[in-house]
Amino acid sequence: MKKFSIAHGALVEDRHVVDTFGPVYTDPIALFGMTLERFAHFLVTYRDENRLREAEEYMDEVLKISYQIYGAHSSHTINLLNNFGAALIFRNRFELALKYLSMGIDRILYVDECASMIPGYYCNYAEALFHAGRKAEALEWARKAVLLSKSEEPRIQQYANKFLRDLEKDAQEKRQRSWWFF
Known part of the structure; x- marks a missing residue:
């Protein structure tokens, strides 16, 4: 009982509940966030435009939890943003993809674990920009992806160059x- 806030008095509240309780507190919340994320992906992939706003709300909640x-x-x-942005690009929802990819476009540079995914993230961002009509900016980000891919393995370099x-x-x-085939 000593580890709970109530043991310290009725009016005491923890400022950082995550730090206080650790995995006991965060695991169920993380699981809920993962469930919301998968459902948002499901709505984008398998449902029509009517449910797109709902998927956006779920993904915003996932980002708050994260x-x-x-x-x-x-x-x-960063992985959440990239994966959801890629799913939106795949479904031709480029403006919404830009919303999520732009959230992480500057942050990704400060996350050491994401160094190898920067060229791919930049390519996804460039793809969304291109289809949103911002072609010059898209080319700029694609060139940045090529420059950053030079320190990566040959497969990533080839992908960025081809892109x-x-x-x-x-x-x-x-x-x-045109998507029409004659």
């Missing part, structure tokens, strides 16, 4: 590519 447990500059938060070439080629085309 911030509470892991802090603002954690690899967990930049394809993006430059698409940017030079006068008309937008």
Whole structure:
């Protein structure tokens, strides 16, 4: 009973509940956050536009939970942002992808555990920018991805270089590519 706040008096409240109780407190909250994240991915992937706002609300709640447990500059938060942004790009929801990817675009540089994923994150961000109509900015981020990939393994370098070439080629085309096949 001594470890609980009530033992110190009825009016005492812990300022940092996560630090006080540790995994006993955070594990159920983290599990709830993971559940919300998966459901947000499900809504984006398998449901129509009507449920997109709901997925956005769930993901915002996941980010609050992640911030509470892991802090603002954690690899967990960066992975959440990148994965959800990539799922949104895959479903052609580029403006919403920009919202989440832009949250981590500057933070990723300060998280050591995320060093190897920076080129991929930048490519995802460039893809969302490109399809949102901000082509010059997209090319700039793709070039940054190529520069940062030089310290990575050859597979990542090849991916970043190919991505930049394809993006430059698409940017030079006068008309937008069509999804119609004739």
